[in-house]
Amino acid sequence: MTNIMSHAGMHPVITGKEALNAFGTFLNDNKDKYSRIFVLCDENTIGKCFPVIQHFFAEAVHKIVIPAGERNKNIHSCVRVWEHMHQSGGDRNSLLINLGGGMITDLGGFAAATYLRGIKYLNIPTSLLGMVDASTGGKTGIDLGSYKNTIGTFTFPEIVFIDPLFLDTLPYRYLKDGIAEMLKHGLISSANLWTTLASEIKSNSATEISSLLKEKIILLLDESIRIKATVTSIDPFEKGIRKILNFGHTIGHAIETYSLRHNTDPLSHGEAVAAGMICETFLSGKLSGLSAMEQEEITSAISSFYPWCKMPEDSFHDILQLTRFDKKAENGKNHFTLLNKIGEAVTDRDCSSGLILESLSFYNNVYSLSPHS
Numbered sequence: 001m002t003n004i005m006s007h008a009g010m011h012p013v014i015t016g017k018e019a020l021n022a023f024g025t026f027l028n029d030n031k032d033k034y035s036r037i038f039v040l041c042d043e044n045t046i047g048k049c050f051p052v053i054q055h056f057f058a059e060a061v062h063k064i065v066i067p068a069g070e071r072n073k074n075i076h077s078c079v080r081v082w083e084h085m086h087q088s089g090g091d092r093n094s095l096l097i098n099l100g101g102g103m104i105t106d107l108g109g110f111a112a113a114t115y116l117r118g119i120k121y122l123n124i125p126t127s128l129l130g131m132v133d134a135s136t137g138g139k140t141g142i143d144l145g146s147y148k149n150t151i152g153t154f155t156f157p158e159i160v161f162i163d164p165l166f167l168d169t170l171p172y173r174y175l176k177d178g179i180a181e182m183l184k185h186g187l188i189s190s191a192n193l194w195t196t197l198a199s200e201i202k203s204n205s206a207t208e209i210s211s212l213l214k215e216k217i218i219l220l221l222d223e224s225i226r227i228k229a230t231v232t233s234i235d236p237f238e239k240g241i242r243k244i245l246n247f248g249h250t251i252g253h254a255i256e257t258y259s260l261r262h263n264t265d266p267l268s269h270g271e272a273v274a275a276g277m278i279c280e281t282f283l284s285g286k287l288s289g290l291s292a293m294e295q296e297e298i299t300s301a302i303s304s305f306y307p308w309c310k311m312p313e314d315s316f317h318d319i320l321q322l323t324r325f326d327k328k329a330e331n332g333k334n335h336f337t338l339l340n341k342i343g344e345a346v347t348d349r350d351c352s353s354g355l356i357l358e359s360l361s362f363y364n365n366v367y368s369l370s371p372h373s
């Protein structure tokens with residue numbers, strides 16, 4: 001079945017098992033509109049995902065391949081994309097198709113938004129995180145060194161096609177990353193989504209692939225995508241309600257940046273966000289009235305499923321400093337999105353340095369005391 005989500009002011013999102021056929025129809029219907037079509041992949045999605053869509057292109061398409069991973073979401077990869085388009089005659093009527101996870105849709109969206117002052121692009125997300133979060137809503141960007149998403153634009157894709165078949169080749173570590181953003185969607189806006197997902201992850205081993213879990217997740221995809229689409233259509237430029245999507249991300253991004261700098265195998269985005277959500281659940285108990293029972297429910301579900309990213313005590317001050325570089329910070333002050341109950345978030349909460357440090361200690365204690373550590 002194919003679902004079309006189209007909220008006022010937002011780009012359309014086509015989801016479901018027929019989404020790729022809808023992509024084929026889109027290409028056919030628009031074949032005279034674009035002078036050149038480029039497909040951006042990383043070194044994994046070119047082999048795992050491009051063959052799935054190749055037959056939709058009547059003529060040879062321009063493929064651009066960049067190295068995979070967050071460390072390559074930078075200006076150098078972006079220059080490669082710009083140069084390739086330039087050398088292949090890309091003009092203002094060109095279309096860029098981003099085929100990959102959130103790293104590709106973020107970077108490709110940014111490259112398109114800035115090439116010749118902006119060309120059209122569309123997204124075909126291939127990771128779960130890309131499907132439920134990164135590919136929709138129009139935030140594009142690259143990292144500045146290890147500072148996450150510091151350079152970027154709000155530029156909306158023409159359309160997004162989301163087909164779960166790409167999840168067949170996605171490594172389990174990255175499937176879990178997407179589940180972290182789905183858990184966040186539940187926590188900020190749907191107690192029902194949270195409860196269903198939390199019971200699924202609690203009954204799954206943290207290290208083994210479960211095809212059953214994947215099937216259950218696919219059933220929940222649309223609800224998660226709809227939460228993101230609804231919020232971003234009301235507030236596309238993050239002046240108000242869109243900030244609720246940042247739950248877990250102020251501390252999560254700081255932990256991710258710290259790990260990109262210090263670890264040879266850095267944490268993935270979802271792992272850092274999972275850690276950030278535990279810290280910010282603690283802050284929600286202190287600052288926004290989240291009950292002790294719900295704090296325990298959230299903390300135990302997340303810590304049973306995600307590995308311990310142990311943070312040495314001497315890293316705490318660096319991580320605290322990194323939260324000050326968060327894009328939501330103003331005059332060096334953080335504005336946190338916190339929970340007042342499961343399914344409901346509040347934005348713009350100030351938080352002292354002392355409490356942020358306490359939340360990091362709390363995180364380490366949760367794991368050191370749990371049977372999974």
Ligand SMILES: NC(=O)c1ccc[n+]([C@@H]2O[C@H](COP(=O)([O-])OP(=O)(O)OC[C@H]3O[C@@H](n4cnc5c(N)ncnc54)[C@H](O)[C@@H]3O)[C@@H](O)[C@H]2O)c1
Nearest residue numbers: 044048068101102103126127129133134139166169170269
């Ligand atoms: N723009 C937004 O609103 C937004 C929201 C959330 C996250 N993000 C960004 O998204 C990024 C994380 O996204 P991600 O987790 O998709 O990372 P990613 O794009 O790096 O993908 C993770 C890994 O999976 C591989 N991969 C992707 N699809 C595959 C498939 N079908 N089969 C096999 N391998 C596949 C990739 O090559 C990569 O190695 C971060 O940069 C984060 O900042 C953006």
